[in-house]
Amino acid sequence: MPRPAATRRSDEAWGPRLGRVGSWGRAGSDALHLARTLIEELQRQGVPPGEPLPDRGPVLPGDSRLGDDARRALERHAVTSTDPAVRYAFSYGKSLPDLLAARGQLPDGIDPVDAVVRPTTADAACALLASCAADGIAIVPVGGGSSVVGGIEPLRRNPDQPVVAIDTTGLAGVHGIDEGSLLAEVGAGTYGPRLEQELGRWQLTLGHIPQSFEQSTPGGWIAARSSGQQSLLVGRIEDLTAGLVLATADGLVTVGGLPAASEGPSLLEAILGSEGTMGLITSATLRVRPRPARMHFSSLVFRSFGEAADAIRALVRSGTRPAIVRASDATETAFSVFGALGDGNVRAVVERAARSTGYDEAALVTCISAGGHGEAQQVGSAAEALLRSHGGRPIGSRPARKWYASRFLQPYARDALLDAGYLIDTLETSVRWSRLERLHDDLSNALRAALGERSLVACHISHAYPDGASLYFTLAAPVPAGGDPLERWHAAKQAAAAVISAAGAAASHHHGIGSMHADILGQRIPDGPARRAHQSLRDALDPTRTCNPGKLLDGDVAGTPVNRVRLQAPPPGAR
């Protein structure tokens, strides 16, 4: 095997990545403006800032645990680095605990990976996995690194085990298009914008646009069962994935590739959602579609969140298919759905309309359609008419346009809020329609009780299906002075888990399990045949348990993951 042009110089392979570890990324002026407005608004509504949590600079790791022999073995297959700055850059996702740990704000932080490797072929990925399996090294697949649930938290079976991050972004690009079948073969590590840009050359689009779009990849979307903002039109990543290739230590596994089949259990659906625990997804066959020529924007105000939810339920069951439909509860509506906050005109429109319905309960609905010339307008008008017939009052297109234009800004604004002393996070679930309103109320109450009176708990429906919908919460509270900055966060997550579990709702609708929700999933799937089935599947594909320790149902790791939500209240006196 030819030795690749291995380089240990961080800046060649990884330069662009090194600057944004303790934050979502470099915020532009729009994001900073949004953050300032949000902080003003939080204060106006009685949520004061607390102890600031600024970035104290990179928490550079000490010596790598990787031995020289093991390192040379990796270098045979891929560019490999043990540079502390590179290891630091690949050890944190974008969860709140990740950000705090990366900022040096957690006393027991994250123990970073011992090396980073960057394969550029699927065969090299297999060879790396085989090498790590043979040498007892754990691996963590890292694409865009945007997990907000500890999906890439480096965890070890024992404190001495080396952990290697496999950077998948060397497996990038659109490798082929079957125009007749509207299928695209894409590298698992292709960032969202590059993927859409390359597909654009054929006038095609995937249309999978999660909020992490700029910083995430198909490998991550598939591994986490992601859902994009346009799920109503294009489906979830499960619907968009026709097939995939998974690298394992024992070779490549190719699954799927058919429009539909009756060929036994779906291994594709077993690897979808495997969160890096079964191997490394190297490429996927994705269902693409013609790029829409036009979009249509509608905003409506309803008397209550419940009324808005009923209208959305009716819409998703109709033959009319907008790309996006969202309903904000009263709190989120009062915040003009966050993104629009900085726009005084939009804000005035929403407030006036909301006040006319009885301000306290008003719910803003955003409906966006996409399609060919004429089609977007036609679908959008039909959707708006349906929403009006269910009680919605149209307030023009501007709030929806503003939300659309600012839809990627919120995570950048989060950084500024942490700097200012606000604990800020999101939390999401899904449930059948008949339990949705009750769950919204119960979760809102439980979260407010846990976060304290001076907190923000706002919610919207972000994804809707004929039988149910998702609820997406945004939380903000002052960081208490002294002590564990995550104490209230743990209390809120634990309270939410109890309510979600009692309601038969999802541990996650689209963020995933990672290390954060592992105990919650474990409680849902206790010892028994179902758990054994999950475990056996993983054991078959990763018998050495090399891949992404501590995620999903795997609790067999050293120490306590920074991201893990503790389900039991800590004993009195314990931190």
Place this chain on the structure above:
Amino acid sequence: MPRPAATRRSDEAWGPRLGRVGSWGRAGSDALHLARTLIEELQRQGVPPGEPLPDRGPVLPGDSRLGDDARRALERHAVTSTDPAVRYAFSYGKSLPDLLAARGQLPDGIDPVDAVVRPTTADAACALLASCAADGIAIVPVGGGSSVVGGIEPLRRNPDQPVVAIDTTGLAGVHGIDEGSLLAEVGAGTYGPRLEQELGRWQLTLGHIPQSFEQSTPGGWIAARSSGQQSLLVGRIEDLTAGLVLATADGLVTVGGLPAASEGPSLLEAILGSEGTMGLITSATLRVRPRPARMHFSSLVFRSFGEAADAIRALVRSGTRPAIVRASDATETAFSVFGALGDGNVRAVVERAARSTGYDEAALVTCISAGGHGEAQQVGSAAEALLRSHGGRPIGSRPARKWYASRFLQPYARDALLDAGYLIDTLETSVRWSRLERLHDDLSNALRAALGERSLVACHISHAYPDGASLYFTLAAPVPAGGDPLERWHAAKQAAAAVISAAGAAASHHHGIGSMHADILGQRIPDGPARRAHQSLRDALDPTRTCNPGKLLDGDVAGTPVNRVRLQAPPPGAR
């Protein structure tokens, strides 16, 4: 545990089932008329009858292998029968080999099950499985018993192993409706007509209508990844199944129940398609919808099958959603799509239209829409307009109405054709659009070569998706005098398997694998991590390998299954 009111009298629990083992069922006058017309037409087109294969009467089994102790153990949990007539009734599906074996027309027939049990609760199903697992007894779950791929063929690990059929039709009925979420809890053994009748009380429908509808159940649909005629509107059974309960020897496994979630691999999608090899599906949560008030029927003729396929592709990618769209190739069109054969008027309309396009290649398209008042008409008109814009010539609604009215008759007619000396069967697959026309041509040629010049090979597209479609073939040929009546069938299936495999097409689109396609699937998934993953999943849920031996990837059975397609040509001189 109280002893159920066990009865060994066949007629109480199983009476209605005993009469139709070697046939699809009791044919009505419409089916008999269709059969007569089909036979006339086959002869007119140069396909003469061969050696008749009449039903020689029940092939009643000898002594049951079930010991007294094991039998008493079963009787503690469910009505149990070792009556030869009952055992005979539960030992055959509806494949061509099954029918011939049941008719006493195969020298090496099927060795029937040793008992039949009929649990009426999920707990009883678990107890039965545990009892069989402990006693080394194999089980075969049997719902409607309509498998055409040997899905319920009773197979044994060794010649002395007892096999018990578990009749699931005691687990029947709609147990609950969540109207707000459009979800129905249904017993796995509910026959299609009863299910739709019970849902009708709420003005709801599932809308899953496979051709086997009258003789099949949700448990079977789910186990075999079934697809109904209205899949374009309602989806496949995978889309309709929100959750299910699986009885295993180690207890019940409850999976799914959410509209969508990001909670790791989907165990639901692993049990979907498990064909009884992981346990027994006892109930399911199904996505239902308001019963449509109206239907709309269109028929169009295209210049060629390829042009019709292109039009259907455009239709399924549009926002217009009819319930059913089918395209018949030239041969099937010449037969007026079989069902309409007996209607001289319809036939004249189709022939006239076809001739006007150049008779040899004309393709008939059937398009049927369903929906509320006004909606069916609106969707139907839009679909027809789209098909016209792609070259279709409308020929009124009558051929489509006739097909719809006769859509369940064809399997009944098959029986009369066997009686008359025609080997008749169907075969289906799916593939991406870019390979569809080529696959149609290659499969047609391979099947004609295998069946001989005096044969019928007709095809239609029955299910369409944005990235591909299914091809459904109907085959007829004279039964050769003397020798193995299945010899040509084996040659045809083997030839088809080679073409399908080379094209990257599905071993089955909706019939399943069963014992028939097990070697084909095995060839597709050779030893390696993917195969181990499949096997491990099964081992986790059925560690004693009690459930449905010899199906899917399981080749570890005594003897050669009657249904198994032999992939290797037999050695010279062998039968």
